[in-house]
Amino acid sequence: MPIRFDAFSGQLLLNPNYNGPFTPVPQSGNFTPVTGSAYLINTSSSVSVLLPPPTPGFITYIKDSSGLAETNNITLVRNASEQIEGLSSNKILRTNWGGWLVFSNGTDWFLL
Helix, strand or coil: CCEEEECCCCEEEECCCCCCCCEEEEECCCECCCCCEEEEECCCCCEEEECCCCCCCCEEEEEECCCCCCCCCEEEECCCCCCECCECCCEEECCCCCEEEEEECCCCEEEC
């Protein structure tokens, strides 16, 4: 993976051994992402991204590929009690053509 979590320092670090891009995956409808994939989401209707349990090093990319997320939102749904960006709630993408890099430290979820 291009980014890894260093448990000793508590920092996210670039992984110099990563030599491949994300695998693009066209998606329409609710789904659970897998690490290393870039989901190009058709937002002709609203979509829920059901996050798996947080795992150190998990990274995926979520992208509105239809430009309709302002009307048909993409919702990141927490797996359990973990947080997304420090909040104990789901996160909603409402920006046309928007996207997030989603990653975990093994406890919570973070977005770029």
